[in-house]
Amino acid sequence: MANMINSLSNMRLLDDLARKETFIHRIHPLIKLLTTVAYLTVVVSFERYEISGLLPFIFYPILIFAFSEIPVAPILKMILLIEPLIIGIGILNPLFDHSKVVLGGIAVSRGWITFLSIFIKCSLTVTASILLIATTGMDRLAAALRMLKIPKIFVLQLLLTYRYISVLIEEVSRMMRAYSLRAPGQKGIKWSVWGSFAGQILLRTFERAERVYQAMSLRGFTGEYHTGDISKLSFKDLTYFAAWCLFFVIARIYNIPVWIGSLFTGVIR
Amino acid sequence: MHMADALISPVVGGTMLAATAGVAAYSIKKLQNEMDEKKIPLMGVMGAFVFAAQMINFSIPGTGSSGHLGGGMLLAILLGPYAGFLTMASILLIQALFFGDGGLLAYGCNVFNLGFYTCFIAYPLIYKWFTRKEVTSKRIFVGSMASALVALQLGAFSVVLETLLSGKTELPFGKFVLLMQPIHLAIGVVEGLVTAAIVTFVWRARPEVLEKAANGEALGNISMKKVLTVLSIAVVAVGGLFSWFASANPDGLEWSIEKTAGTTELKASDGIHKVLSEIQSKTALLPDYNFKTNESENNKEETASQAENVWPAVNAGTSVSGIVGGALTLALAVFTGWIIIVIKRKKKKITA
Numbered sequence: 219m220a221n222m223i224n225s226l227s228n229m230r231l232l233d234d235l236a237r238k239e240t241f242i243h244r245i246h247p248l249i250k251l252l253t254t255v256a257y258l259t260v261v262v263s264f265e266r267y268e269i270s271g272l273l274p275f276i277f278y279p280i281l282i283f284a285f286s287e288i289p290v291a292p293i294l295k296m297i298l299l300i301e302p303l304i305i306g307i308g309i310l311n312p313l314f315d316h317s318k319v320v321l322g323g324i325a326v327s328r329g330w331i332t333f334l335s336i337f338i339k340c341s342l343t344v345t346a347s348i349l350l351i352a353t354t355g356m357d358r359l360a361a362a363l364r365m366l367k368i369p370k371i372f373v374l375q376l377l378l379t380y381r382y383i384s385v386l387i388e389e390v391s392r393m394m395r396a397y398s399l400r401a402p403g404q405k406g407i408k409w410s411v412w413g414s415f416a417g418q419i420l421l422r423t424f425e426r427a428e429r430v431y432q433a434m435s436l437r438g439f440t441g442e443y444h445t446g447d448i449s450k451l452s453f454k455d456l457t458y459f460a461a462w463c464l465f466f467v468i469a470r471i472y473n474i475p476v477w478i479g480s481l482f483t484g485v486i487r
Numbered sequence: 488m489h490m491a492d493a494l495i496s497p498v499v500g501g502t503m504l505a506a507t508a509g510v511a512a513y514s515i516k517k518l519q520n521e522m523d524e525k526k527i528p529l530m531g532v533m534g535a536f537v538f539a540a541q542m543i544n545f546s547i548p549g550t551g552s553s554g555h556l557g558g559g560m561l562l563a564i565l566l567g568p569y570a571g572f573l574t575m576a577s578i579l580l581i582q583a584l585f586f587g588d589g590g591l592l593a594y595g596c597n598v599f600n601l602g603f604y605t606c607f608i609a610y611p612l613i614y615k616w617f618t619r620k621e622v623t624s625k626r627i628f629v630g631s632m633a634s635a636l637v638a639l640q641l642g643a644f645s646v647v648l649e650t651l652l653s654g655k656t657e658l659p660f661g662k663f664v665l666l667m668q669p670i671h672l673a674i675g676v677v678e679g680l681v682t683a684a685i686v687t688f689v690w691r692a693r694p695e696v697l698e699k700a701a702n703g704e705a706l707g708n709i710s711m712k713k714v715l716t717v718l719s720i721a722v723v724a725v726g727g728l729f730s731w732f733a734s735a736n737p738d739g740l741e742w743s744i745e746k747t748a749g750t751t752e753l754k755a756s757d758g759i760h761k762v763l764s765e766i767q768s769k770t771a772l773l774p775d776y777n778f779k780t781n782e783s784e785n786n787k788e789e790t791a792s793q794a795e796n797v798w799p800a801v802n803a804g805t806s807v808s809g810i811v812g813g814a815l816t817l818a819l820a821v822f823t824g825w826i827i828i829v830i831k832r833k834k835k836k837i838t839a
Contacts, residue, residue: 378531479812
């Protein structure tokens with residue numbers, strides 16, 4: 219139950235955030251999509267043992283957060299919910315890789331280094347994906363997918379799925395509430411009613427789909443879903459894309475923290 | 488079973504995205520031939536149904552715990568393989584974007600693992616085979632159960648392959664397989680039971696829904712040839728990827744040798760281990776940056792190195808600069824963000 223309400227409120231929150239009007243929100247959706255993919259590719263391309271080189275990539279989410287006025291706390295909470303999954307796999311690294319790297323007399327298990335690297339990568343990539351949707355919104359992202367020549371059927375189906383998730387989750391939570399009131403303190407739905415419980419929801423869903431379709435037809439639906447006007451790429455959009463790509467490339471090739479650090483420690487000495 | 492971006496390499500992610508795009512394009516082409524626009528809202532709502540259904544916890548008999556539905560098999564049975572695959576793809580995209588479940592780069596892997604095996608292997612080859620002559624509740628049960636089990640095993644195995652090819656984790660192949668397959672056997676049983684229960688209920692209450700889904704997709708015509716063609720393309724893609732990965736990146740191969748050697752026995756492997764890690768440190772692309780920057784351990788090791796003076800001075804310097812620079816980078820990033828926010832607020836106050 220809590221799970222369902224959580225998901226729903228998260229989706230609505232991101233939906234609301236996507237309606238803000240900031241510099242980042244006004245960037246062309248296609249550009250934001252491409253920038254995100256470029257970012258993910260570069261972050262993921264780092265070696266297993268790399269940590270310091272990854273750190274400059276935190277500039278991307280932080281700048282997006284700051285410019286788009288997206289509140290940090292709720293997004294961080296969503297990311298924290300994902301982390302256990304990745305920690306679950308990553309934590310096995312220290313268990314399996316005992317090979318010690320002797321650094322200055324102290325042995326460090328390499329597994330911990332790879333684990334930390336995976337953890338950082340996970341935080342960065344998940345944040346980037348969520349920020350994409352929080353600054354773009356589903357409709358504009360769908361329009362960007364259409365510009366990439368993703369077939370109409372898929373984009374339309376994606377939008378409809380997205381629209382009806384909240385409707386159906388409400389339906390499911392209503393049934394769950396009714397069930398839990400009749401079976402207090404029970405964990406999950408009893409196996410003997412699995413079929414009828416989920417099946418009922420499914421049948422309601424079918425009927426709903428029928429009504430949805432009729433309503434759509436009445437309003438002139440003929441297989442085309444209009445996502446609204448999307449402006450053409452402007453000079454600003456292209457500059458945004460080029461600037462980020464330049465930063466990604468530089469940060470990928472040069473280890474900026476080591477460079478800054480040696481500059482700094484050099485000055486002290 | 489969702490793969491995360493952090494666990495895959497760009498090559499594996501890209502290849503699987505291409506493979507998934509191929510299967511999706513094929514599905515769309517098949518659908519366009521036999522579809523009226525009425526089907527799209529149904530697919531949309533079905534996708535939403537599976538999404539919502541994943542949140543219902545079913546109690547698992549005899550364990551006191553609960554699990555939930557994955558939905559790939561259900562989609563294939565109720566919508567047919569092509570529409571089922573596309574619906575799964577849209578659910579996974581929404582999960583990746585809104586919940587960070589999986590990721591955009593890992594999207595191809597996830598759609599393939601959860602959608603391809605259910606819709607194009609388990610459904611046509613297993614479920615259809617069991618229900619080919621007549622539909623009874625027993626046949627639905629056996630068909631759903633067998634196909635859910637097989638689909639989840641294939642999906643889990645492909646997760647193992649994709650993770651290992653990406654080379655981000657240290658999991659040795661054998662142990663990872665032993666970890667993934669039995670867990671997904673248990674999950675597969677629950678998936679099979681729930682799928683069978685739902686399909687049977689729908690078949691009893693509204694038999695025409697199942698018939699419609701089956702007839703609408705012209706299910707009798709799925710030729711084995713096409714399924715096998717797609718499958719063989721996937722196998723070639725994965726196989727080709729493996730060899731390319733091995734030849735292009737000696738580190739990956741070296742790593743797998745080291746892992747296999749390292750996990751066998753204690754005494755013998757210690758020697759091999761040492762030798763191999765020495766080789767690795769010599770052949771690494773950026774030897775200077777390796778192992779230089781681990782937070783707290785490095786602090787300790789740094790003081791230790793000063794005391795013992797064993798560690799070469801140059802490297803100690805790089806290691807220190809790595810930590811100092813890393814801390815400065817993070818501080819700078821946070822500071823930049825803070826400054827922007829402060830400036831933005833001031834501007835707003837002035838305009839307000």
